[in-house]
Structure formats: C-alpha cells, structure tokens
Amino acid sequence: MKNFLIPTTLKEDTISAVKSAINQAKDTSCQIVLMMVADAPDTFSSSQFLREMRVGLTPSQEEVLEICRSIAERNANIKIKIHNQFGLSSPVFKGIIDTFEVKLVILTNSYKQETKRIHQYLVKLAGNQKCPILHLGAEKSKEDFYKALYIESEKAPMHVKDVQQFLSANFSYEIVSQTTSFNDNYEQFAPYLTEAISKYDIDLLVETRKGEKIKFSKTKKENISDKLGLPVLSLYETA
Template sequence: MYKLKLIHMKNFLIPTTLELDTINAVKSAINQAKNTNCEIILMMVSDTPDAFSSVQFLREMRTALTPSQEEVLETCRYIIEHTANCKLKVHNQYGISASILKGIIEAFAVKLVILTPSYKQETKKVHQYLVKLAGNQKCPILHLGTEVNKEDFNKALYIENGSANMHVKDVQQFLSANFSFEIVSQTGNFDNDYEQFAPYLSEAISKYDIDLLVETRKSEKIKFKKVKKHSINEKSGLPVLSLYEEIA
C-alpha cells in the first residue's frame, strides 16, 4: 500500500464540445489541484475552414454555441468563480496536429489532459484525431468514467504492463510526486482478455473500494479502424489515469 500526495499540479487541458460531462471534468481538475493555483483550459477544436479569402476564412471561423453549450460553459464559469486559486480559459483551436498539440501543452504548462466519455464518442474526425494524438504526448491523461457525479478519486488499482521497459518503482515515484491517489492493489494487463479478469476486477473494486485504474502507455502509429477497440476505461466504466512510459 502506498500513500501518494499531490504537488505542483497546475494547469489542466480539457478538450470539449461542451457536453454535460465537461462540468464533471472541470470539477475533477479542481479536485486534482487540491487548492493550489491552477488554470483549466477548455479547448474546442474545429477543422480549418476551406476558404480562399481571409474574409471568408474569418467568417467561417465564427461558430455560435448552442443554448445547451452556452449553459454548460456558464456553469463551468460559475464553478470557477466560486473556487479560490482557479482560473478558466477557453481556447478555440482550428486544425490540430502532433506538433500543434505539443505546443499547446507546453505553452499552457499543462500537467494533466482530461478526456470525457462524450468527447471520445464524438464522430468528427478532428476530435477522434485529437484523442489519438493525446495518447502519443508525454502528458498524463485522465480518462473520466461514466459515473457522472464522481469527480474525486482516492483508491487505485495499478495495471502493470508486462512488456513495459520500466520498473514499477519508477511509476510509483512519478505518482508520489504528482497525484493524491492511494494504490491499494495491482494486477497484470488484462486488456486483451477482459472478460476473464472482469470477476477479479469486480472483487478488487468491492474489497478495496477502488475508484480509479492506473495504466501506462506507449506511442502508437495513428490508425482509424472501422471496428473500434474498446479500452479498459470504456469496458469497466471506471476512470483511468494513463501515464506515458518514458515519464513514469
């Protein structure tokens, strides 16, 4: 059992289309900040308009929010206004690439990317592409679970990747320096045989009151498959903290 404490968690990047679970993502960021100064960046990504003139380009860039999106944004602003030491920034990004995303993460000094279930279910290619690009960045990613009202996490199950060229102690050292989770159990990687390990996962969740999974990831070649492979986050419904192996 390891006790983990949070230090220096500053800025959070939340890609969003302003669905309702964006509010949950903002609350999760606030909980991770643990009363330290932080900035939460809501990033809305759109395709670059296919326009020949600068006037037409600017005209097509102006995208009005729907009433429901306005409501979500105003709720996020209200939460931040009533939270000490936190600021909210809305960043509109037209076009995305690996270098652009890396630049955004560096420019805003992002310490954690938070992905919501609704954003990962977006059908537009620009959103799907961003999710894949995020996986190849070195910044930690928190994949939120499907439980809408769960924003804070305490007890974690560590999923050890047997093929990882790293030591568990290195992962633990990184977590101890950055997060406030308590790892209470660990297991081997069961992503390829989830059904077999599902009973074990259920037992561990019940026994240790687990509300978060921790995994590591490697950079992958980006491909868009017709049949989408479901992640452990989607299969279990639990939030997953994904750490890039070089960092961990």
C-alpha cells in the same frame, strides 16, 4: 502550478471534468483550458476565413459553459480559459500543451464518442504526448480519487514503486492493488478484478501507454474504462 487541458464540445460531462480538475488542483493556483477544435476553413479569402472562424454555441453549450465558469468563480485559485483551435497537427498540439504548461489532459466519455475526424484525431494525438491523461468513465463518478488499481503492461512494465513515486509527487492517489494487463482475456480476470475493486474500495485505474502510429478504424475498440466503468489515469512510458 498544475494546469489542465479539457478538450470539449461542451457536453454535460464537461462539468464533471472541470470539477475533477479543481479537486486535482488542491487549492494551488491553476488554469483550466477548455479547448474546442474545428477544421480550418478551406478558403483563400481572408474575409471568408474570418467569417467561418466565428464560433457559435448552442443554448445547451452556453449553459454548460456558464456552469463551468460559475464553478470556477467559487474557487479563487482557479481560472478558466476558452481556447478555440482551428486545424490540428502533432506539433500544434504539443505546442498547446507546452504553451499552457499542461500537467494533465482530461478526456470525457462524450468527447471520445465524437464522430468528427478532428475530435478522434485529437484523442489519438493526446495518447502520443508525454502528458498524463485522465479518462473519465461513461458513468457519473466522484470528482476526486484516492485508491488506485495499477494495471501493469506485459510488454514494457513499469515497476509499481516507480509509478507510485510519480503519483505521490503529482497526485493524491495510492496504489492499493495491482494486476497484469488483461485485454486479451478479460472474461477470465473479471471476477478477480470486481472482487479487488470492491475489497479495496478502488475508484481509479492506472495504466501506462506508449506512442503509436495514428490509424483510424470504423470499429471502436473497447477500453478498460468501458469494461470496468472506472476512470483511468494513463501514464506515458518513458524509455
């Protein structure tokens, strides 16, 4: 069973994330967990704590949730679960992934743009987990992907054959081209990347990552998805 975790504030692109998860499932039984996080109420009163924990949705959020449920109901193998999480930490987040047997975290562009600290914290916690992460781009894209460009890390490269073996075992993606990391000289690489994406009909980027110490910055760092407008599958580098 391949289960999916989609952190969400129920913006419209959550619908695309759910459709993408369904396509990844490939007719196998799976559960899509829509997780909404909030800070734990700061009170010693149990009654007030319970009152503040009640989750109210706006009409637009209700509409997005209803559409997601409707899409899932068309697929007998798919189940949607809403998980409300109050308070978050690294052990708690790892426990959620383990409990729901999550095989892929899907991060939408709108969620990564959220300004509340707890949402930013979740994105950073996700990066430190060993679970693969699918970053959806800002632009509307296909819900399923086939041809990938592998961006090899300079510091700790994973051989393309090892990456392809993992992709073949867990997804339906084929690496059709590869390049070294270009974060520091994107402008120089941009024409070649654009040509490769067009030539090989690439619809997904694949990168690797390492766990990092969590820091918060006022300036948002532009990532690969922002630069090229394509979804990015991020794989955790194992030692």
